[in-house]
Amino acid sequence: MADVTLRDVARVSGCSVATVSRVLAGTRPVGAETARRVREAAETLGYRPNHAARALRSRSTGTVGLVLPQITNPFYPALVRELTHALHAGGRAVLLADCDDDPVAEAEYIADLLGRQVDALLVIPAHEERSRDAVTAAAARVPLVLMDRGCGPAVADSVAVDNTAGMALVLDHLAAAGRRRVCFLGATGTASAAAERRAAYAAGAAALDPGAPDQVALGDFSVEWGRAAVDEVWAARPDALVCANDLIAIGALQRLQQLGVDVPGEVAVTGFDDIPMAALSAPGITTVRQPVTELAAEAARLLGRRLAGGEEGSPRQAIRLTPELVVRESSVARPAGTAGGTVPAPGGAASLLAD
Amino acid sequence: MADVTLRDVARVSGCSVATVSRVLAGTRPVGAETARRVREAAETLGYRPNHAARALRSRSTGTVGLVLPQITNPFYPALVRELTHALHAGGRAVLLADCDDDPVAEAEYIADLLGRQVDALLVIPAHEERSRDAVTAAAARVPLVLMDRGCGPAVADSVAVDNTAGMALVLDHLAAAGRRRVCFLGATGTASAAAERRAAYAAGAAALDPGAPDQVALGDFSVEWGRAAVDEVWAARPDALVCANDLIAIGALQRLQQLGVDVPGEVAVTGFDDIPMAALSAPGITTVRQPVTELAAEAARLLGRRLAGGEEGSPRQAIRLTPELVVRESSVARPAGTAGGTVPAPGGAASLLAD
DNA sequence: TTGAAAGCGCTAACAG
């Protein structure tokens, strides 16, 4: 029951601790027979390496810190899931810190994680500017990958969705569906999601309607703002509301339903991110799905490369992954035959189970 | 830049490493002047304790493992948030493992976390029976607290919501609103949320309607089941659907709207948990809010007590916290004056911000 | 291919 150490395994298998270490770590060639005996002894004794000792000696804890602005942001749980799986697959454990959207707390968590000898850091910065110092300092000490949001140019390797491509998918879809009077319900600020989606809308909407780039209402990424934004733009009688994320779209949809407006008949509504709620609202929301699994895989890969070494001098990488359009009922009128009674197919909706 | 060790601090402050250790850890009284010099030296050198070395020596990593069935379960992000905050407040870091509802993966993660010398474990078991062996074994090695779900009697300390009290809140509310033909849309299985809520419904519903305890449809905790369940019970023309969780309630609501049924006019719908989506659906769903902050605080407190020691022999504690009823539009007809046009007050809905 | 030995940075006896 008590902890079995390398010495115990060495004694039982009749060789030295050094040999046992080599067998178990596979760092150097060891005689086949010896190796077998060692492995057998380790097995029967139930040997478990002591990571603290290993870390002290080898200066590597096999641990990665994950710093988030807010785990309750509905886009993050799926990302955290994929990240932990990708990192665990590489034999690493994940230390989680939720900084509650506070850059000061974020800096403290980062310092604490560095003190705990994390091998690397994965950070979704809480703030475009105010996270920069802490992130830059941390990036000088360990490999660090930024995710989802930016934090100034070339501060560290980064992985994020291609917001411009995503917005283009939405606009193409709306154009193909014959929508012409388009409005954008977005968010203020310089954060990448807000700024890039805004800019991509402005760039792409002119092709639909010369006046569209000016039909813009800016607030924050919330349901409340989505509700309020409808009232700001409804007088222009748009036939499509392009929302900068799914929460805004949900709010817009609620307000439209309250006003008795037919969606998608009178107006189409689109979101961005594909959070679980986008599939569950009625009508389901057409949105841009972030490639969460690929985002996580890329982040893990970048970390792995830097950890493997030999990349010290290589330039920062900024990886952008192309998202996918998920078409649901909020942008496409149902075929006439299925108007009543049938359950709408929740297009590719992930099944949510909970208790 | 290079790592500063206790020796460096000792040399600069002119005393022994032991003294420095004492000052910084506060384990023993140290002369005021010496302490000052040590602290000053540590400060100017930028000393950061090496947690790996500390862990190796003191057999305590200051780290707690958190093992979850599925972070994407919409009830867990808020719980994870509160747990990490509560534990960080106690100076502990959190190692996160998401086992994807697989008890085998769960056992592996638990073993890995133990190998990493976590001081304690917080486990939301993936399965009532199949998680038991791994949990029991782990509980023999470190303090372990079970959360949210059960895992056999007296396996470890546990913290969960009082499902019986929660269901009683719902039934009282419906009775006061004059509802009499009540149906339960629940889940099969022996997991505590399913079984306890089912039993509490059966016990409480008889007071409303002698036939109500038999008006039960059982599936799983999903939106899909919520939709299907309506069709199973609708023939009985209930005036209230009591759902075992919010996802079932969301599905039920969707199906009812599709059938053109007025909610809450013809039928009231209630949920359980108060996940974010419950506030965002239209109408908002009346539900039982789990006391997430208190749940987390209790779990942290139990862990702290066991870690402080002196409790080795004390019996397992099973703490049940009383939830709160959150009344929204799905169970209460709007006052006549506010029927049209105004934005519904999203009763206490947490503001969700995302990008 | 293997073993002996030297620590990694820190804490905890044990003296003084």
Added chain:
DNA sequence: CTGTTAGCGCTTTCAA
């Protein structure tokens, strides 16, 4: 109150 000393369990030279 403070210093000396002995390791925690492991990896990694250096010799054999």
